[in-house]
Amino acid sequence: MDSAGDALFRPVRTGNAFEETVERLLQAIKLGVVPPGERLPAERDLATRLNVSRVTLREALHALQESGFVESRRGRYGGTFVCTASPRAVPTTPSRVDDIEDVLILRSALEIGAAECAAMRPLSDEDRAQLRARLSECDTSGLDEYRRKDSRLHLAVAELTGSPSLTAAVADVRMRLNELLDGIPLLPKNIEHSNRQHAALVEAILAGDAVTARRAMTEHLEGSASLLRGFLV
Known part of the structure; x- marks a missing residue:
């Protein structure tokens, strides 16, 4: 080698x-x-x-x-x-690489901050119930609905910040992210790992542990970024 x-x-x-x-x-x-x-x-x-x-x-x-x-x-x-003829989902061009990195950087800045802010705010019983419900949806979702349920959980975290502007920004970047995710396969092992990370994130937010919530979200986003760069770049 x-x-x-x-x-x-x-x-x-x-x-x-x-x-x-x-x-x-x-x-x-x-x-x-x-x-x-x-x-x-x-x-x-x-x-x-x-x-x-x-x-x-x-x-x-x-x-x-x-x-x-x-x-x-x-x-x-x-x-x-x-394989002698490996699949190519889309041609890799400089503009596409730039677009992927732009989405990943923006997502990281928004969602890591959202997780930290959500953990720092006092949560009502309804807030807690909604977050647990979104987590449960991901845990029990089939492959065909997983990305939609995953999006709902991430948006629920953003909503807990109490900032409509931040929630809207997370929704926008999630739309762009999902377009990229549609270009790569759903890997059951990744979903299993992702659900464990979701559980750690939700636990930290509910416990009011901003440092752990930030760390959990960071690690979670890095996993998705690795797959996107691997398959699409």
């Missing part, structure tokens, strides 16, 4: 191990570090390089196999190989 491979297969550093592993593997495929038809490094070696468990690595590889980027081959010369 050349120096580019060493750079891409560096240890994962965030709390979103699955999402960042998917991003790293997609970068290696799209940049040609592992060319079409070639085999990825062995699972043990790759897991060590990325500093993730083999379970996490296998889940990431399964997601890419389901998305058509890699294929698994058995036998003496088996392993995980890059």
Whole structure:
């Protein structure tokens, strides 16, 4: 593996191990570090390089196999190989990259601040019930409705700030974000992880812990950003 491979297969550093592993593997495929038809490094070696468990690595590889980027081959010369015709959702252009980064930066600024503000405000029983209801909707949602229920939860957090202007801004950026999310597959492992992050976020807001709420939202948004950059950039 050349120096580019060493750079891409560096240890994962965030709390979103699955999402960042998917991003790293997609970068290696799209940049040609592992060319079409070639085999990825062995699972043990790759897991060590990325500093993730083999379970996490296998889940990431399964997601890419389901998305058509890699294929698994058995036998003496088996392993995980890059598909010769990997899917391309949309052409990657400088303007599209700029648009993705613009949305992600704006979303981060708005929603991390919203989570912090929501945790700092006194909440009524109705506020608390509404937030728990939105969380429950996400937990029980099927794949076909998940993004809509996810949007409702994030908007509910914004509404708890008591700022109509902030809520409107979060709604606007969420519309742009959902257009991007529609271009990538829904990954069950990511949804499972996302729901755990939602629960931690809601718990922090209900407890009035602004520092933890800010941290929970930051980590949650970083996971989505990793997948968007991996699939679309």
